[in-house]
Amino acid sequence: MDNTTSQNDSAMSEHVISEVDERGVATVTLNRPEVHNAFDDVLINSLTQTFTRLGADDSIRAVILASKGKSFCAGADLNWMKRMAGYSYEQNLNDANALANMLHTLNTLPKPTIARVQGAAFGGAVGLVACCDMAIGSKMSKFCLSEVKLGLIPATISPYVIQAIGERNARRYFTTAEVFSSRRARRIGLLSESVTEEELDITIESLLEHILKNGPNAVTAAKQLIADVANRVPDDALRNMTSERIANTRVSSEGQEGLGAFLQKRRPNWYIS
Known part of the structure; x- marks a missing residue:
């Protein structure tokens, strides 16, 4: 990536590369090809x-989760699984909680x-794919919820995967552990788009171009709105909450800038082309 800065996150940071470009777009790359x-x-x-650091950084406008090599991610590392096989219940619970916390941090x-x-x-x-707001996959990508092949279950990822693909599809793929295509992943909602390998970065860049034209605080608030409104009955409490949200954003400095820019037929101060 051009015009980026790299930041280390742990003693083993060579396995996770974090780069931020001049637009405030962060790319987090899994680097264990x-x-x-x-x-x-x-x-x-x-x-x-x-994810915690990027989430707290006001200069970050978007985050891409990527990986190096032929595979996006093969799931759990074999040597880690060998260690887990000898863990006690308490050790396994701690491991599972760490994974659940990472997924929650990405999802939120x-x-x-x-x-x-x-x-x-x-x-x-x-x-990981299900926790992201958008997912662009190569047409050569393959997916598999393979846990039951090992006598295990996809427990910690289940809230996010079920939310992405729906309960009916989860009943199939959680229990069959069959491999399914990028086209199928797009059809059931796991992927936003299924494109050729050459179109991956072009498609992502198109999404970024849209995101970077929008108010960053409004984008954050819109994400939170989805989390707070989804699956709720539109009762008096929900109607009041949504009315308060739009009233607050209208009088905010970003809302005033956006409305002013629209009325004055100019670009708002956050706009990146």
Whole structure:
């Protein structure tokens, strides 16, 4: 990426590369291509630190989750799984909580998030994709919720995957552990778009161009609005809450700038072309 700065996040930061360009677009790259970017406890901790830092940085306008090599992510690392096989219940619970916390941090990141998916995304990697607001996949990508093949279940990723693909599809893919295509992933809602390998970055850049024209505080508030409104009955409490939200944004400095720019037929001060 041109005009970027790299930032280290842990002692093992070489496995997670964090770069920010001059527009405030952060790219978080899984950098373990030799093991198909499989994750372990160290990588999970590094991702949690990275997502937490980016979420708290007001200069960040969007976050791309990417990876190096042929695969997006193969799920759990084999050596980590070998260690887990000898863990006690308490040790397994701590490990699971760390993964659940990382996924929650990504899912609630107060910036637009885009997964750039090339190659395979298996097991927990499907959870990473589901936690992002948008996911662009190569037509050569393959997906699999493979946990039951090992006598396990996709527990920590389940809230996000079910939200992305729906309960009916989850009943199928959680229990069959079959591999499904990028086209199928697009059809069931896991991917936003399925494009050729050459179109991956072009498609993501198009999304970024739209995002960077919008008020950054409004984008964050819009994400939170979805979380607060989804699956709620539009009763008096919800109607009052949504009315208060729009009233607050209208009188905010960003809202006033946006309305003023529209009325004056000029670009608002946050606009990046």
